[in-house]
Amino acid sequence: MANDDHKQRMAQLEARIAAAKQASAPKPKGSDHHTQAQLAWRMVIELVAGLGIGFGIGYGLDSLFGTLPIFLVLFTLLGLAAGIKVMLASAREIQDDRLAEQAxxxxxxxAGDDGDEQGTRTHGN
Structure with a gap:
């Protein structure tokens, strides 16, 4: 009877150790680095796209109406504001994803924090 109890406790302990090792295994740094670079490029592209679209619309309207600097400056600034707004929305989305992962x-x-403390107390006594 005591032998079966000992085998069962050892099997539970081995399962907890395996779960703890798996949970604390370090994540590969290479993939995280590429993810950060991809996020940075995404934000840069969103900002530049907003500027480019605003510049294009402003230049098109100026050439259509014959007023060169007015619409160009106005729509370039609007494109900058739109690019920043989209970039901040992307940053908020990324932050929400990270917070959800942490939660x-x-x-x-x-794995096994409570069990390790109990096991230490049991074996120590």
Missing amino acids: AEQTQGP
């Missing part, structure tokens, strides 16, 4: 990690918690 999911916290709800799962590190």
